[in-house]
Amino acid sequence: MKRLIFMGPPGAGKGTQADIVKAKFQIPQISTGDMLRMAVKNGTTMGLEAKKFMDAGDLVPDAVVIGIIRDRLVEKDCANGFILDGFPRTVEQAKALSEILKELHMELDSVVNLDVPDEELVKRLLGRAIKEGRSDDNEETIKNRLHTYNTKTLPLIDFYKGTGILRQINGLGSMEEITDSILKQIQ
Numbered sequence: 001m002k003r004l005i006f007m008g009p010p011g012a013g014k015g016t017q018a019d020i021v022k023a024k025f026q027i028p029q030i031s032t033g034d035m036l037r038m039a040v041k042n043g044t045t046m047g048l049e050a051k052k053f054m055d056a057g058d059l060v061p062d063a064v065v066i067g068i069i070r071d072r073l074v075e076k077d078c079a080n081g082f083i084l085d086g087f088p089r090t091v092e093q094a095k096a097l098s099e100i101l102k103e104l105h106m107e108l109d110s111v112v113n114l115d116v117p118d119e120e121l122v123k124r125l126l127g128r129a130i131k132e133g134r135s136d137d138n139e140e141t142i143k144n145r146l147h148t149y150n151t152k153t154l155p156l157i158d159f160y161k162g163t164g165i166l167r168q169i170n171g172l173g174s175m176e177e178i179t180d181s182i183l184k185q186i187q
Contacts, residue, residue, distance in 0.1 A: 008114030057144035
């Protein structure tokens with residue numbers, strides 16, 4: 001059983017690595033970004049509300065995201081573990097997650113942080129925008145997302161450092177090298 005959080009700035013490779021690790025451990029990958037993009041695509045009320053924030057490169061309000069996560073963690077497929085990809089993004093969300101896990105009698109095993117320099121992130125995200133046609137990945141929005149990450153999400157490293165479950169991973173290198181580093185750290 002593995003209960004994991006994958007952290008790192010936009011473009012660090014969280015989704016790619018989470019996808020590999022989920023297959024290895026047969027646990028669901030819970031991506032708030034994917035869940036929110038699906039809600040936007042489906043035109044749900046929450047999706048339309050979230051779209052305003054996403055298009056500006058801002059974080060979707062905590063109440064919306066925390067509610068989505070809580071509802072997802074009680075589903076049957078999470079009983080044997082999960083990977084949270086893109087949540088929590090703030091210390092407030094991390095505290096809310098701690099409360100949810102306590103209520104559900106669950107504990108985190110590891111928090112994996114992929115560390116990648118900003119210049120490399122901008123390059124990766126611009127490439128992804130062209131390849132996937134993502135409107136939320138233009139240079140101005142990318143810079144805003146990185147600024148938001150550095151001011152709001154980076155403090156999570158300190159938050160989890162004291163717990164003994166933070167695993168710092170160098171996010172540069174081949175996909176296989178990064179996967180190997182992660183697996184060594186979480187086994």
